[in-house]
Amino acid sequence: MKQILSAALAEAITNCRKAGVFQLTDIPEILLTSPTNNKFGDLSTNVAMILASQLKRPPYQIAQNILDRLSINNGLIDKIELAGAGFINFYINKNWWQGVLLKIDEQQHNYGSLDLGAGTKIQVEFVSANPTGPLHIGHGRGAAVGDVLANILAKAGYEVEKEYYINDAGNQMFNLGRSVFARYQQNLKKDAQFPENGYKGEYITDIARLIIEQDGAKLLDMPEDEAVSYCTKTASRQILNGIKHDLERFGIEFDHWFSETGLYKENMVQKAVSTLKKRGYLFEEQGALWLKSSAFGDDKDRVVIRSNGNPTYLASDIAYHQNKYQRFLIG
16 A cells, blocks of 8 residues: 555656656655544655755645645545645545455455565574573564564565574583583582583573483593583583474474584585685684685684684584575575
8 A cells, every 4th residue: 555655656746847846856765654643544644844855845835736746546545635734644445445354355364475586495594592591582582583584575475494503513512511510510519610601590500400310420420521511412402492492482483403513413514614725715824724704895804713623603604504505596
């Protein structure tokens, strides 16, 4: 409805310009709003007031000029009135509203669908919170925005896949395991120093108690690295299950959950780094491998592989985007 009226108003202003009534270079954006008081119509525009500053003429006179050349012949409008200093108020024909309701009833869930996308594949990756803690309100906001965007794109005729990227590799996961193991030992009355950069939430203690319920004190007999690894896997699984449960209660479902760990299991990170190296986009400095990102508009070059041989987040991000490119653009 707004598109129809905006287009008609733009055409009327253009005709005023062609007739020499308006001396304009550009037509301003035409906004239509719903008045707070319905006695002023269903939709209203202040375009005449915006034009007044350019044309140096009274807005009411400009609004009348526009109405003299306004043509809407599809039964949409019952009447049009000028109000105030130059508002143009539109009253929608009740028969038009009824026709829309009949169309909605006839088309049901297909109402409003478009073929704009023509089946083009689109992937929407959103939320993707690290499985190191429960979701917070910021994640909820991202979840709502991402899901709505995906639904709009699907309604517009795109083939949409919703994906959650699980950041389950890297130093933050090691810190998660160390945090849980420290709480595990403390709950068993063992002296254990909590890591300085560990996760301090109450959920860490809950996971440690869960491990004690399931496995008792057997982790105390393990080498520390094995115990930490066990705690990492258990904690990330519990946290991710909680994330999935929260999103399900929020009404959001993902088509695909992609694990960062899988990138390393399938050797995708090393393959991506090798490809960049062959194409001359990497250079070595101080024992580290750097991406020539400044050549592509970045403010500086970025480390891909640290001097100790460990990849940065950028390395796995590059591999992930290469994987998405292969899945969605190449097929």
